[in-house]
Structure formats: C-alpha cells, structure tokens
Amino acid sequence: MSGGEQKPKRYYVGVDVGTGSVRAALVDQSGVLLAFADHPIEKWEPQFNHHEQSSEDIWAACCVVTKKVVQGIDLNQIRGLGFDATCSLVVLDKQFHPLPVNHEGDSCRNVIMWLDHRAVSQVNRINETKHSVLQYVGGVMSVEMQAPKLLWLKENLRETCWDKAGHFFDLPDFLSWKATGVTARSLCSLVCKWTYSAEKGWDDSFWKMVGLEDFVADNYSKIGNQVLPPGASLGNGLTPEAARDLGLLPGIAVAASLIDAHAGGLGVIGADVRGHGLVCEGQPVTSRLAVICGTSSCHMGISKDPIFVPGVWGPYFSAMVPGFWLNEGGQSVTGKLIDHMVQGHAAFPELQAKATARCQSIYAYLNSHLDLIKKAQPVGFLTVDLHVWPDFHGNRSPLADLTLKGMVTGLTLSQDLDDLAILYLATVQAIALGTRFIIEAMEAAGHSISTLFLCGGLSKNPLFVQMHADITGMPVVLSQEVESVLVGAAILGACASGDFASVQTDSCVFKTNTCKWPVESCDYSPFL
Numbered sequence: 001m002s003g004g005e006q007k008p009k010r011y012y013v014g015v016d017v018g019t020g021s022v023r024a025a026l027v028d029q030s031g032v033l034l035a036f037a038d039h040p041i042e043k044w045e046p047q048f049n050h051h052e053q054s055s056e057d058i059w060a061a062c063c064v065v066t067k068k069v070v071q072g073i074d075l076n077q078i079r080g081l082g083f084d085a086t087c088s089l090v091v092l093d094k095q096f097h098p099l100p101v102n103h104e105g106d107s108c109r110n111v112i113m114w115l116d117h118r119a120v121s122q123v124n125r126i127n128e129t130k131h132s133v134l135q136y137v138g139g140v141m142s143v144e145m146q147a148p149k150l151l152w153l154k155e156n157l158r159e160t161c162w163d164k165a166g167h168f169f170d171l172p173d174f175l176s177w178k179a180t181g182v183t184a185r186s187l188c189s190l191v192c193k194w195t196y197s198a199e200k201g202w203d204d205s206f207w208k209m210v211g212l213e214d215f216v217a218d219n220y221s222k223i224g225n226q227v228l229p230p231g232a233s234l235g236n237g238l239t240p241e242a243a244r245d246l247g248l249l250p251g252i253a254v255a256a257s258l259i260d261a262h263a264g265g266l267g268v269i270g271a272d273v274r275g276h277g278l279v280c281e282g283q284p285v286t287s288r289l290a291v292i293c294g295t296s297s298c299h300m301g302i303s304k305d306p307i308f309v310p311g312v313w314g315p316y317f318s319a320m321v322p323g324f325w326l327n328e329g330g331q332s333v334t335g336k337l338i339d340h341m342v343q344g345h346a347a348f349p350e351l352q353a354k355a356t357a358r359c360q361s362i363y364a365y366l367n368s369h370l371d372l373i374k375k376a377q378p379v380g381f382l383t384v385d386l387h388v389w390p391d392f393h394g395n396r397s398p399l400a401d402l403t404l405k406g407m408v409t410g411l412t413l414s415q416d417l418d419d420l421a422i423l424y425l426a427t428v429q430a431i432a433l434g435t436r437f438i439i440e441a442m443e444a445a446g447h448s449i450s451t452l453f454l455c456g457g458l459s460k461n462p463l464f465v466q467m468h469a470d471i472t473g474m475p476v477v478l479s480q481e482v483e484s485v486l487v488g489a490a491i492l493g494a495c496a497s498g499d500f501a502s503v504q505t506d507s508c509v510f511k512t513n514t515c516k517w518p519v520e521s522c523d524y525s526p527f528l
C-alpha cells in the first residue's frame with residue numbers, strides 16, 4: 001500500500017444476551033467500543049422457581065440491537081460476529097420450531113432459564129450416582145446445569161416436549177445456530193454445563209446411569225456431536241436469512257460462542273495493567289480472578305494444571321482461555337438480590353421519588369445517602385448490628401447447597417430511608433463476603449489469587465466495587481471499557497474472521513486499559 005493510503009478499518013460485532021436484556025457493540029480492531037445498544041427481553045415465572053424465556057423473543061432483541069450498532073457503517077468493513085449468552089436451555093423440535101417447557105403447553109416459552117430450580121429431585125438423584133463426571137463440576141452437580149433440566153423434561157413433559165424434541169441447545173449455541181444454520185456446539189457450553197470432556201468427549205455411562213440413555217442411542221445428535229472451540233468460524237458464516245434479520249451482510253464470519261460469564265472473563269483477564277503498581281503486574285495470569293457480576297456473580301480463575309475445589313465448578317479444560325483449566329465459583333443471585341431487597345422495602349417509593357428529583361439512579365442516591373449518615377466512621381461500620389445471609393436462591397459456591405435460604409438479623413421496627421440504605425449496604429457486604437468465602441476455598445485447593453478484575457452491571461456501582469476490595473483485601477481492577485463482556489463477544493468475532501490467530505488475550509491485539517480500585521483503610525475484621 002502506498003504512503004498516504006490508509007488500510008480500511010475493520011469492525012466486529014459482539015452480542016451479549018444477559019438475564020434481563022440483550023446488548024450489542026460495534027468494536028474496532030484495537031478493541032475500542034464504538035457503538036452500544038441494549039433491549040429488554042421477556043421473562044416468565046409461571047410458578048415459584050420456574051423461570052422461562054422465549055428464544056424467538058431473544059433473537060428478535062439480538063436483531064434490534066445489532067441493527068442499531070451498525071447504523072452508518074459500511075457493512076463491508078464488518079468482519080466478524082460473536083455471541084455470548086446465559087447458559088439457559090433452549091428446546092426445539094426436529095424442524096427447529098420452539099417446544100413448550102411448561103405444563104401450560106405455551107411453545108413461545110421454550111427456554112428453561114439458568115436460574116430455574118425446578119429439577120431438584122432430578123439433580124439429587126444425579127448426585128447420588130457419584131459418577132466420576134461430577135468431579136469436574138466441583139463434586140456436586142448444580143440444579144442450574146442442563147442434565148437435571150433434561151431429565152425433568154423427560155419425566156414431566158414426555159408427550160408435549162420430550163418425544164417431539166429434535167434439538168436441545170445451550171442459549172449461546174442456539175444463537176450461533178440461528179445465525180449460521182450450523183448445529184455445532186461450543187466447547188465452552190458443553191464442558192461447563194453438559195458434562196462433556198474436552199479430552200474424552202461424552203461419557204456414555206453417565207447418561208445411561210442417570211436415565212438419559214436416549215442421547216447415547218442417537219449418538220448425541222440432539223445435544224451436540226460436533227464440538228468447536230470458542231472463536232472457531234462456523235460453516236459459511238452468516239446465512240442470507242440471518243443477515244436480513246440482523247442488518248448485516250451474508251457470509252460474515254460467525255464464531256462458536258461463549259457463556260456470558262466466560263466472555264466477560266475473556267474480556268478482562270488478560271488486561272494490560274502496566275503502570276498501576278499492581279502486584280499482579282509481575283505475576284502470571286493465574287493470579288487474577290475475573291468476577292462477572294450482573295444478575296449473578298461468577299468467579300473465574302484459571303490454572304495451568306487442573307485444580308479440584310470442592311463446591312466450585314470445574315476444573316474445565318480450555319473452556320475460557322485455550323490451554324488453561326478454569327474453576328468457576330458463583331453466587332446465583334447478586335444483582336437480583338440487591339434489587340429484591342431495595343425494591344421490597346417500605347421506604348422504596350420514597351427512595352424512588354428522591355432519586356428521580358435529583359436525576360440520579362436509586363443506587364447513586366443510596367450511595368450518597370450512606371455517605372451522609374456515616375458521620376466520622378467508615379461507611380462499612382453502619383452495619384455493625386445488621387447482617388444478611390445472601391443465599392436467597394441457594395448457595396452455588398462453595399457450599400453447593402441449593403436448599404439454603406436467605407436471612408437478615410438485627411431488624412428493628414423502623415422502616416425509614418436510613419434503614420433501607422443500611423439494609424442495602426449489608427446486602428452488598430454479604431455478597432462481597434460470599435466472594436471472599438469462594439476465594440478462600442479456591443486458595444485452600446491450590447489457587448493463588450492476588451487481584452480481582454470486575455465487570456458486569458454491578459461493577460458500575462462504586463459501593464459494590466469498594467466493598468469487594470475492602471472485604472477481600474485485594475485490589476480491584478476495572479476495565480476502562482465498562483462493557484467488557486461485549487468486548488469478549490467481539491473478540492470471538494475477530495477470531496472467527498481470521499484477523500486474529502486466537503481468542504487468547506496475549507496473542508490478540510485487543511488490550512483492555514484499566515483503572516485500579518485500591519483497598520480502603522477500613523478494617524473488616526470485626527465482621528469476619
């Protein structure tokens with residue numbers, strides 16, 4: 001190319017399907033986010049602990065946000081598309097039409113969401129088998145994984161769903177199929193939620209032992225018998241139909257996808273931290289813990305050799321960073337718990353009115369209110385008499401006990417705005433203490449973690465971030481690009497396009513700039 005001529009710019013689109021909304025971003029070849037859009041998605045809770053969605057509704061939202069972020073861009077410069085999503089279960093018939101996952105027979109609701117706890121009896125029976133695959137999910141399978149949900153469908157919706165089903169997808173794989181027509185599954189989904197081994201493949205004896213021998217008989221065609229690493233290019237790229245839906249050109253490279261937490265982990269764990277004086281600067285990447293905090297929090301730690309941490313999912317090989325083992329701790333509801341506590345309080349209408357009057361979010365208002373009432377003490381000391389046990393939706397890690405419930409101690413008859421603010425603070429602290437509990441379990445098993453890398457909706461809340469730094473005693477690093485999960489999804493598209501050799505962050509030009517969140521001089525020992 002001659003001197004003054006500039007190479008045409010290259011763009012990638014990342015689509016992130018969270019629990020409550022779908023987001024898309026247009027990202028350039030340096031990892032800079034140029035456009036962002038989001039759109040809410042429907043959720044149904046037809047009965048307690050049953051949570052359902054619609055794959056058609058989710059796809060429609062993907063189309064809305066993608067069209068928005070590429071507006072005004074020369075579509076020929078868009079090189080790749082990557083999806084990440086929650087690990088919900090999508091059920092389609094043999095012609096790829098939605099099937100109902102509910103007693104009402106409503107086929108619009110064909111997705112059992114990740115946080116659905118309907119399959120308790122099924123997961124208990126699976127755990128009683130003590131099958132060796134359970135070693136690779138922290139010793140105990142979670143009700144939030146796919147095998148118990150599949151067994152529930154077989155035992156409860158035999159005629160309306162199970163017998164008619166042709167395809168069971170993890171939501172990230174559904175999206176890549178919808179875009180390309182390719183039914184290959186991502187190694188990430190199958191290893192983390194479906195008991196697939198990156199080294200040994202499916203274990204027939206597990207499926208036979210738990211009563212799902214049907215999958216073995218048809219060579220796993222319904223749950224995936226072609227498996228690709230995240231970022232691998234799928235088929236001939238975007239189909240003409242999907243291109244029309246999304247407002248892109250047919251043939252654009254589409255990547256094998258990632259679960260949302262894993263996309264967030266990929267987006268932050270390789271961040272360039274030089275110049276911030278952080279201890280992890282001179283340490284291997286295995287000293288970093290990515291914490292993706294949205295509706296739930298997921299704690300992603302990697303290692304060169306497998307580490308078995310009781311109650312912490314994994315070790316999963318190559319499920320997030322190629323060549324590394326992954327352990328995934330988690331708290332099933334964190335953002336959802338904070339919203340629940342705040343919105344259910346008697347002073348919530350007053351909070352809403354006051355926040356609106358100041359043009360602030362309710363959380364910005366609560367944070368400034370806590371600053372106002374803390375007087376000379378550090379804010380953390382407002383809760384010496386009030387404590388929350390945060391397992392309102394069971395404990396994912398490290399206790400791996402879905403029967404646990406939440407608890408608040410230290411309540412009085414007062415229900416004013418100060419009480420609401422203090423209850424909110426105690427909830428945030430309880431979640432941060434839960435993270436500390438998970439880190440302690442990971443370290444006891446062999447991890448050596450020095451620094452937290454946070455992303456997701458809750459990382460936009462300064463109180464949440466500061467409490468995590470203070471309570472774990474570790475510095476927290478935030479990416480300058482707040483939508484790190486979307487950067488992770490775009491990395492997939494960039495990799496599928498062939499412009500980058502691998503999703504591995506040190507071999508990819510995508511580098512995240514960071515800002516450091518130090519530990520404040522607040523002594524939390526009285527609480528611990």
Ligand SMILES: Nc1ncnc2c1ncn2[C@@H]1O[C@H](COP(=O)(O)OP(=O)(O)O)[C@@H](O)[C@H]1O
Pocket residue numbers: 017018019020021293294295296334335336338339361363364456457458460461
């Ligand atoms: N600016 C903010 N301040 C405080 N909390 C926030 C902010 N933005 C989002 N959240 C919280 O983050 C959670 C949602 O995070 P998000 O990553 O969007 O979730 P998901 O990926 O599960 O859809 C909600 O509980 C919401 O209240």
Ligand SMILES: O=C(CO)[C@H](O)[C@H](O)COP(=O)(O)O
Pocket residue numbers: 018019020085086087088114192259260261262293294295296297298328330
């Ligand atoms: O299980 C998970 C990852 O393995 C996530 O918790 C689940 O996908 C929901 O994520 P989010 O809180 O971002 O909606």
